[in-house]
Amino acid sequence: MVAVAAARAEAPPAPVTCAAGTAELRVDGLSKRFAGGAAVLSDVSFAVARGETVALLGANGAGKSTLLRCCLRLIEPDAGRIRLLGSDPRALKAAELRRLRARVGFIFQRHNLVPRLPALSNVLHGALARGGGMRAWFHEAAPRALRTEALECLDRVGLAAFAEHRADRLSGGQSQRVAVARALMQRAEMLFADEPVASLDPAAGEEVMELFRDLVRRAGLTLVFTTHNLRHALDYADRIVALRGGRVEIDAPSRELDQGALRAFYG
Amino acid sequence: MADAAVLGAARPPPARFERPSALGFLAWVIALALIVTSLDGVGFSPRELVSGLPNMGRIIGEMFPPSPARLMPVALALLETFQMALAGTVLGVLLSLPLAVLATRHLTPHPLVYHAVRGVIALFRTVPDLVWALFFVAAVGLGPFAGALAITIDKIGFCGRFFAEAMEEADRGPQEALGAMGASRASIVAAAVIPAALPSFVNTTLFALEKATRSSVILGLVGAGGIGIELQVSMDLFRYAEASTIIIAIFLLVVVVEQASAWLRRRLIQ
CATH class of the missing domain: 3.40.50.300 (P-loop containing nucleotide triphosphate hydrolases)
Structure with missing residues (x-):
């Protein structure tokens, strides 16, 4: 598993392709740099299929929160394409957005x-x-x-x-x-959760993650959540996307990864 | 011994007082000169103050016992004073709220609107209410309506500024959350900003009412209605006993409004 992570770390993966029409979110070549700072996102590409749960991992400042916000245009990306629930948020007028x-x-x-x-x-x-x-x-x-x-x-x-x-x-x-x-x-139809349990004690955090799992299963929601909790990522996500320095370094089904591989990614 | 060595090697404590820089020293000198010239400019004279003390004593002596002769007109004028304060404050608060939203940096639709509205609010706030009263007496005639309008303008300036500041300080988190779910600007203001700023709004409004009650007494002196004119006539005609009745009535009104406002503040801000 570590080998999988290492191999992926060496060569950033090509964008994940979902069957046509099933991707709820598709991001291609997304980049963002804040004024006077380093690039927060560099050519980020990934896709999320309908009903899928994806965990976004990465150290503080890796660009996870910025990525989620860019997808909803709460932060304006500099470059790249986004397809969210069949629309391009960057092309929408205020009311449509x-x-x-x-x-x-x-x-x-x-x-x-x-x-x-x-x-x-x-x-x-x-x-x-x-x-x-x-x-x-x-x-x-x-x-x-x-x-x-x-x-x-x-x-x-x-x-x-x-x-x-x-x-x-x-x-x-x-x-x-x-x-x-x-x-x-x-x-x-879709949930973005930005470190939803980071400020909670372990028991409350577990409750909230179970609630997410229940909602995804019962209501067929698509979930993208950011976390630093490797066990949550492995237990609750179908797929893990890990960012380092604003680039996707790992994009793999969670069953192909383990805590050791993810710890190695965090270094 | 070792401890003493360590202590000895430690850096000496900072000076109790910082030595002012040349510029700081100059600022102190200028400030002192301003104070001295101001005292001189107003002709401050301890000798005249002392020689005026017997007069003060005589006037205060003539004020007691207060005269109940014109109790009913005084009560009616007092009621009119409070009505002016209340009506002016309510109108001012209602009108200042939309202006305050436009004068809040992150809520305004355009920076030009922000600067224009901030300018209007500053104008309303910096011109004293007595000047507004003179203007409205000339425009709509003598009486409490002119006074209420003057208080309204003054309160727009007062509440507009503090409401805008309260909204700027409100936690942005809930606003971001509502924006992320597609809420309109109006909904964000109504559902997230105003509830967060409400304690400050209540505080400012009640303080504005207390302030308006005190200033509505003064507005009467320029013919803008209320009890001020009654007080002026009594003083001009040397009816000090009657004047003392009016002063006591004003004192009671202000105390009642302040107590009521403190009670309301406790009830509303939890």
Whole structure:
């Protein structure tokens, strides 16, 4: 396995090809350099098939978070092509881009809930871009159908009883589950999770990863997550893409890799 | 012994006071000169202050006991003063909110809009409310409406600045999250920015109301309604007992507004 990693480390792989029409995300030759700094991404190519779970690995500064953000144009890439859910985010106008973003749930390391609002309002925000508009600002103003759906999303992550609890009074694990419920409220087809368990204790982290696995299996979601936890990458991902210095160094099915190979990659 | 050697070798502690640079020393001299010339400019005279003390004593003596003769007109004028403060503050807060969004660096639609709105807010804030009152008395005539308008403009300047600063300081994480899921700018402001900045908004609004209550007393002196004109007439006619009633009424109004505002602050900011 180490040999596989070493071989891949020596020669960056060609872009993974998915059967036509099944790639939810395809990135070709993506590059990004921030003003006055070194290149964060250099000619990055990879693809994610529908229903696949992909783990992005790499040391701090390897470009994992930038890569996810570029895919949604939260950060503007300098070069390269992106195909996300059948659209090219770089070619979309503002309103079209918002509609595309609404189809992708983004889970942040620090969950990024609105702290003073109850969990239910935070989940309801998932409907903001899919026509919820003003009615999805606060649960008090939302119609019954939206409130019911938001409560169901909370129930799916096991937090229906916490609907009226303020987000800033929830534990880290609970907050991250509310963030997942918010993505479910989006009716997202795909999830990006940027180090979703990095700020959680091991037990809460495991709970959140199990929740992801459950969602992928039951709802057929596609998941791309970044992590430093090698065991999570091997246990929960179908495929592992590892970045070093903004370049893809490993792109292989997780069953072909082991902890030793990944540790060797981290050096 | 070894310890002493180590201590001896250690670097000496930093000086208690830093020796000012030549430029710093010059700045101190200029500041001192400004203070001295200001005291001289206002004709500050301890001798005149001391010689005026008997007069002050006489006026205060004449103020007591306060006269209850015009209690009802004073109460009505006091109510009008509070109405001016409340109406002006509410209008000012409502109008300052959209301006503050435009004056928030990361929420404004264009840098030109940002600079233009910041300029308007600065103008409203830097011109004293008494000057606005003079302007509105000339425009809409004597009375509390002119006073309420002056307070509105003053509060747009006051709240606009502090609301914008509160929104700039609000945690960007939730805003980024809503942006990532495709929420519009208006939704991000309403659902993430305003809830995060709400404690600061409440604080600023209540402080603005306290400030407006105090300034609405003064606005009466230029004919912009309220109890100020009552106080001026009493003082001009040497009816000090009546003036003391008015001063006590003003004091009570300000204390009640401050206490109510402190109570509201505790209730609303948790």
